[in-house]
Amino acid sequence: MIDKHEELLAGLDDIDWAALSHAYGSAHDVPGQIRAVCGSDEDAREGAFNRLFSNIFHQGSRYSASPFAVPFLARIAMAGPPAARVRTMWLLTRLAVDWYDEYDVTVGINTAGWRAAAAETSPEDFLPWYEEQLATATDAERRTELQEIRDWVAAGNSPDARWSALQSYDAVLAELPGLLALLDDDDPSLRTRMSYLLAWFPEVSAATLPRLLDLARNDKDPVAAATALLAAGLIGPRAVATDIAPHLDSPDLLMRWAAATALIRLAITDDEPFDPACLDRAVTELAAAAAGRGPERVTDYAEGDFHWHIERTLHSLPSPASPLAKQTHPSSPTPASTTPVVRAALEACLPRIARDRSGRRTRAAVKELFPAPQPRPQLRYAEMSVAQRELLYGLAHHEHAWVIRSSAEQLRNAGLPDSQESLREFTGPHLTAPHTTPAEPTTPAEPAAPAEPAEPADRLTP
Template identity: 30%
Template structure:
């Protein structure tokens, strides 16, 4: 252990610092336990730290003080659970890293003002999220070393590349040299997950730069785009997907790249299961990241995306299909009315709910979307009210299947079996309901090692 890190741990006045539950006197023990030879002790320490200094994605006065010690553990190549350390650091820095995607973090020279926070901070109060971001940003040189240490586990290099993507201000002053540095690492990387992570990082970092840098004429940018195009035809689906993600972010993509993103959204088996959950970006949820990307495109240029998603719905397990139904509605209709202006007041959002959307005002793709959902032949989905709830978020009647069919101009079924909502809902379906209500367990608290 670095003596300066141990000195920091023992001299910090933890009793005067606050975390989610009061004085932070228990933090030193938890930090020390991250290096325990006992796996369960380490797991317990992670859970306790998340609860104390990252409670419900909030950061606290004590959060930033824990960061230097976590970085010191990470600097030891023999330290256990290093991917999990990276995950913890990025959560502390960003709150919910996935919320910064697909655009990434805005480059700032002296502060993290481009980072979104969990909630507004009143004037005169300290934004502990930004303080934590700056504390983690001090680890960027270490992240580079981890990425360049080829003896490391490929998962460590994948996480190191991901971490660099969220600190563009550290690259902004030397964009050509750092881009070439990443390109060199990309060319020599043999681990699939690390290579995919480097590609996405290149797309995020280059796209974060200021337009005044004339990046369209930047040779390192041109070289990056050329290399990414090469990987866009790679036989491995994860590499094709990562290249497509980066090219779309850089605005140099083709319809084939959009097709790859659409495939990752509609076919959970497209990217091998071994990469799910453990991939650093977006918690390894390739469908979620793909949906974020597609929502940012002008889908009138890619008219096949929504029909492809609708075609996939019947083939998916019910929870996955319900999740994709919500994505499809957002692709066809835009952001959910209540999400369009997060700063708008509550009363205005309620007023929007009273304005039903009329079928004659819909585009053809919108009508096709509602018709496809109205024809969803699953009594339990309608009886549980989940699908109807999704439709009603966009002010489309969804009280029952027949109501939705009448609304969109389809015939109703004259003979139907009345389905009583079961008192027992399968765990997977209950998880989906909880997710919609913001109650699902936070995977960031238990990242895979």
Template identity: 30%
Template sequence: MADRRKDVDWSRLFHAEGPASDTPRRLAALLGDDADAFVDGYTHLWSTLRREGKAWPATAPTALLVAELLNDPLLGPDDPSLPDAMLVYLYAVGVAADLGEGAAEVRSRVEVHAGELRAWTDAYLSADAGDRVRMWQDGTGLGELVLDQAALACFDLVPALLPRVLPHLASERARRRTCAAAAVGSLARHPSTSAQRPVLLERLTSMARAAESSYDLATTLIAIDHLGGDTRPWLTHPHAGVRGCAALAPGLTGDDVAERVLRGLAGSPRAFGESFGDVAPPLQFQFRPYRDLLTPEGFLRVDEVGRPTPGSAAT
């Protein structure tokens, strides 16, 4: 990990709190035994490297480091859940990177404005906190285009991230397999993975059939949704949350059973979350737009304009 950190010019990057020169030190703490430093590094990972599902310039190099952490024995040797958290982070990166066929248009805009983006970034990195806030409102739109450029960097990185995640589908730990399934569900939407997708869907469907908990099953079903798979067999599952996640699949638009399930969710979105008991809803519901469904009007919006598709789940 140390060598990778040195390979990146962090002085040219920024995250939600400003310049990313502090990122290497704070990420290194994830492999240390200082509890306070670890908490700081973990908080930094989640609270400063993405914004409402968008990538920052520091996100792509951080994601590559996180992928390498997955198999590092120094990552939480006494807490086997930490690699699970890294997989959830990679799920979020996959969501931010889900540009699909729109990547070509983003790339074109970035290339046309390359010089302006470098100048804007230089000014941003040298500005104080107050001026950085004002730069987002300068009327040029360059700040948002810098974030589009960051998403494009994540998009270009996905083919390198997916192979790091796939082995974890065979983990001995059920929850790690589930977190890996979620990450695969977002990362494998990349156009370069189209040939792999049928095999991955078969693997995820097999995992869903073998899932031992409603949480693991529902999370895996949303991963199948992301890849355009068939979740119809779970529309009549006895667990309400599982039925709801199955019904969100875009391929079931117009299906009478799926529509009844969604109308039921619209009537009581809180019941959906509570159906998982002491466990939180599937991890995808930590992020937009799935997170937005857990409101009184959330599933009503599904009724009005259609269920969220994997594409909308990434915007």
């Protein structure tokens, strides 16, 4: 342990960690792992991070030990070893919000709905039920099982993941006043991580929104600035659109993308009318970004999958018959952008699969681009559309072969090769025909006519 960091762990041993739990049982090992994160041994730190990312945070689940670790992690993020600070911020973010941004990147987090659901699922709510079941159970094996669960609930655990996750979320919320100093840190990675974290805490937006807007205006790092700008759009009220809209004219693609995404979020999460010209411009910018290559550096939203983020945002636009569509475009039968514009943008996003945690995106892309029934005999690769070729070529050379395996059935149903090896043989070493994806645009796109968007996405409730 480095002595100068010892004070960051004051009180660590005052907690009865053995009485708390994580994914693998007793949390007695957590304090040692936190110490290793704060230590000077790089290998030990790496191992400790790996264990913490799988025990106090395990595939999205949080446990009774998770919120107790948060204050110490916050101190390390603020003043710990330089090599530990950025990754500690990522762990704090995951303890707070899991992967919810992946599921609904357009409207932000619904903390009110989360709190309402969690209020009815505390350990105190479940304990009487388990005690009643235990009192009436006669089968010995069943009694043993109930006793174990009853004791686990009595120790402060809830069978409902929403309650457990909220405890960690609120623990991070309590640390935000101190963590806000990271918005001024010399390390742009820490400014970026802090901005991203604030995107999921709308309840403190009165304090954080001005800081995020200032960072978006003045930060020289494009990823930090874009992350802050979209965070402002995710937590801000409708009025913040006046601060965000000027960034549609930014020379930087990532900033225009963040501004457009933020404005669409503001347009769809309020019943009040929204400037139709501003919304059209935002949709036009996203459509232009969808047709091109993503930027070299991206934000953490949607796990850094630039085109998936665009796809999700365009899918959140209101249907033509919705009240919001009538408000934003009262004299037009279709809101936001013309049908060809949105459809072309969505099709352009489909084959660009950078990340796909469950394979759902890949399966949807195959189904969309190769609808049944397919022609017989199947078209040759060179005869397919650009989007079809890009998808198959991308899968043939994707770094994660399991993505293809998870979509094998959909590929077979479409009469396509269903393994990465056979896809490589089918597509060849290069895309056939010139690749039509243009280079990253350097100037904002011109506004286009309005169009019909896709079906709206539900607002997030963890």
